[in-house]
Amino acid sequence: MIRFPDSPSVTRDPSRTPGAVRSSGALRRAALAALASLTLGACGGEPEQGIARGEALFDTCVPCHGADGAGNAALAAPAIAGLPQWYLEAQLENFQNARRGGHPQDTAGIRMKSMSWALDLEGDVQSVAEYVASMPPVAALNTLEGGDPAAGQASFQTCVACHGADGKGNEMMHGPPLVGQADWYLLAQLRKFKDGWRGTDPQDTWGATMRPNAMLLDEAAMENVVAYIRTLR
Ligand code: HEC
Numbered sequence: 297m298i299r300f301p302d303s304p305s306v307t308r309d310p311s312r313t314p315g316a317v318r319s320s321g322a323l324r325r326a327a328l329a330a331l332a333s334l335t336l337g338a339c340g341g342e343p344e345q346g347i348a349r350g351e352a353l354f355d356t357c358v359p360c361h362g363a364d365g366a367g368n369a370a371l372a373a374p375a376i377a378g379l380p381q382w383y384l385e386a387q388l389e390n391f392q393n394a395r396r397g398g399h400p401q402d403t404a405g406i407r408m409k410s411m412s413w414a415l416d417l418e419g420d421v422q423s424v425a426e427y428v429a430s431m432p433p434v435a436a437l438n439t440l441e442g443g444d445p446a447a448g449q450a451s452f453q454t455c456v457a458c459h460g461a462d463g464k465g466n467e468m469m470h471g472p473p474l475v476g477q478a479d480w481y482l483l484a485q486l487r488k489f490k491d492g493w494r495g496t497d498p499q500d501t502w503g504a505t506m507r508p509n510a511m512l513l514d515e516a517a518m519e520n521v522v523a524y525i526r527t528l529r
């Protein structure tokens with residue numbers, strides 16, 4: 297059963313131009329329509345889950361995350377190709393349960409939350425996560441300038457325990473890889489953690505371990521640490 301969720305807060309946000317709202321709504325409708333045809337095409341019975349199903353489901357992600365999964369700054373969609381399966385699953389479940397995208401001002405998170413609801417057959421989340429994790433990682437397009445990487449390197453020492461000295465993540469601590477992710481997205485997420493748009497839901501155990509780290513950083517320190525992460529490979 298496909299739901300067509302609406303996210304009224306997207307259209308209510310005065311900071312977005314009507315044109316941008318229309319185009320993101322159109323994108324979501326296109327993605328949902330693709331998903332509907334995919335599910336109906338299965339013609340009775342549940343589709344078999346697994347990486348092939350995941351590849352088919354990925355068609356619905358392409359309008360925002362790109363065919364290569366490198367993301368799209370204009371749509372606030374991050375790079376997802378090659379992220380670890382455990383992290384992809386955890387985030388898709390976070391969106392489905394509004395542990396992410398639950399704040400009324402978080403328009404980008406709300407958009408992704410609506411999309412996550414379309415993955416509603418048992419095993420859809422795992423299948424699409426398996427496929428996305430198998431995609432070759434593509435370095436996302438950076439858009440920011442400035443920030444002091446040397447100062448950022450110093451504050452990055454507090455991040456190492458959970459994201460690794462190389463920024464490639466730490467599964468045991470549930471810290472995702474940061475390397476290769478777009479700088480604008482990293483900065484946006486740090487702000488969301490700090491402002492309590494992410495990591496505040498009582499059930500978001502792992503987000504709660506990240507939030508205090510963002511709260512220690514002011515805007516300049518965030519820009520500096522992101523400038524340092526940009527230098528990692
Ligand atoms: C309508 C546009 C849109 C579509 C379609 C879409 N996404 Fe997203 N996605 C986003 C946006 C915007 C974000 C960033 C949300 C935020 O800022 O918290 C996001 C974030 C994510 C994240 C979090 C990444 C991270 O590093 O934490 C994952 C995982 C993800 N999307 C997977 C998917 C998958 C899988 C699909 C297809 C089933 C999909 N998305 C379809 C817009 C979209």
Ligand code: HEC
Nearest residue numbers: 454455458469470471472482485486502503505506509521
């Ligand atoms: C105590 C462990 C811990 C420390 C220390 C930590 N993080 Fe995190 N971080 C996490 C976890 C866990 C997540 C994933 C949260 C979730 O599941 O939503 C995360 C997520 C993030 C994200 C979002 C990534 C994405 O793809 O959406 C960014 C950006 C980030 N951390 C940056 C940092 C920076 C920069 C530092 C150091 C200043 C830092 N973190 C320190 C645990 C930590």
